[in-house]
Amino acid sequence: MGEFVAKYRDVHKSFGDVKVLRGIDLDISPSEKVALIGPSGSGKTTIIRMLMTLDTPTSGTIEVNGRNLWHMEKNNELLPANEKHLREVRGDIGMVFQHFNLFPHLTVLKNCMTAPINVRKESKETAKQRSIEMLEKVGLGDKLNHYPSQLSGGQKQRVAMARALVMRPKIMLFDEVTSALDPELVGEVLEVIRDLAEEGEMAMILVTHEMDFALDIADRVLFLNDGVIEAEGPPSEILKNPESKRLKDFLSRFT
Ligand code: ADP
Numbered sequence: 001m002g003e004f005v006a007k008y009r010d011v012h013k014s015f016g017d018v019k020v021l022r023g024i025d026l027d028i029s030p031s032e033k034v035a036l037i038g039p040s041g042s043g044k045t046t047i048i049r050m051l052m053t054l055d056t057p058t059s060g061t062i063e064v065n066g067r068n069l070w071h072m073e074k075n076n077e078l079l080p081a082n083e084k085h086l087r088e089v090r091g092d093i094g095m096v097f098q099h100f101n102l103f104p105h106l107t108v109l110k111n112c113m114t115a116p117i118n119v120r121k122e123s124k125e126t127a128k129q130r131s132i133e134m135l136e137k138v139g140l141g142d143k144l145n146h147y148p149s150q151l152s153g154g155q156k157q158r159v160a161m162a163r164a165l166v167m168r169p170k171i172m173l174f175d176e177v178t179s180a181l182d183p184e185l186v187g188e189v190l191e192v193i194r195d196l197a198e199e200g201e202m203a204m205i206l207v208t209h210e211m212d213f214a215l216d217i218a219d220r221v222l223f224l225n226d227g228v229i230e231a232e233g234p235p236s237e238i239l240k241n242p243e244s245k246r247l248k249d250f251l252s253r254f255t
Pocket of ligand 1: 015020038039040041042043044045046047
């Protein structure tokens with residue numbers, strides 16, 4: 001399949017009359033760790049949802065491994081590429097959401113086993129082994145038969161990560177994964193992300209308000225404002241020596 005690369009070109013997105021993204025150009029390299037910061041409502045979630053094919057751009061192109069996720073119809077509408085292609089692309093991408101999105105009626109183990117069995121057509125035994133391995137990796141090897149309702153928020157979020165990892169994604173998208181958690185549970189979740197980042201192979205895009213964490217693990221920080229990437233660069237530059245006034249103002253809220 002080659003190495004994972006995502007490429008956005010002049011991507012625009014409107015919801016009705018509201019222009020959320022106004023020309024996004026962005027390349028994600030294999031194994032790159034990117035932090036996406038910016039005010040609430042600036043379009044951060046929309047950017048990563050489009051890569052997961054959960055939202056369609058209004059115009060522009062997004063390529064994954066050199067293949068476009070959309071094609072243009074006669075009436076200038078963008079439509080998803082064919083289902084087979086999208087399935088392949090989605091298979092390379094894992095996403096962890098702010099509100100976990102676990103299946104409440106399934107145990108922790110079954111939550112992880114569902115996608116490999118249904119999407120990848122793996123045998124139950126293979127899916128089970130891999131799920132146990134990933135749940136151990138996130139420190140939940142002793143919770144396999146618990147239901148989500150029996151877990152803390154931090155534990156639920158770690159299940160969500162294990163569930164994504166089971167699919168061996170080439171890129172993981174983290175959408176404010178700590179913002180719904182009680183403060184004392186944030187650390188355990190960041191710790192798992194840090195371990196994954198240190199392993200190195202996967203590319204990651206993190207939408208986050210944890211500036212110290214971004215400084216620590218990101219190769220590059222993007223500041224999204226008013227639908228454009230207003231500043232980008234190494235974390236030391238963007239977070240420690242910001243040039244734009246709007247970025248300075250934004251960061252001052254976190255100190
Ligand atoms: P962020 O992640 O930076 O907070 P979002 O990408 O979630 O921003 O949202 C950007 C803007 O798009 C917000 O104003 C939001 O209300 C709007 N928006 C997002 N999704 C939808 C939708 N499905 N329908 C209408 N408006 C939406």
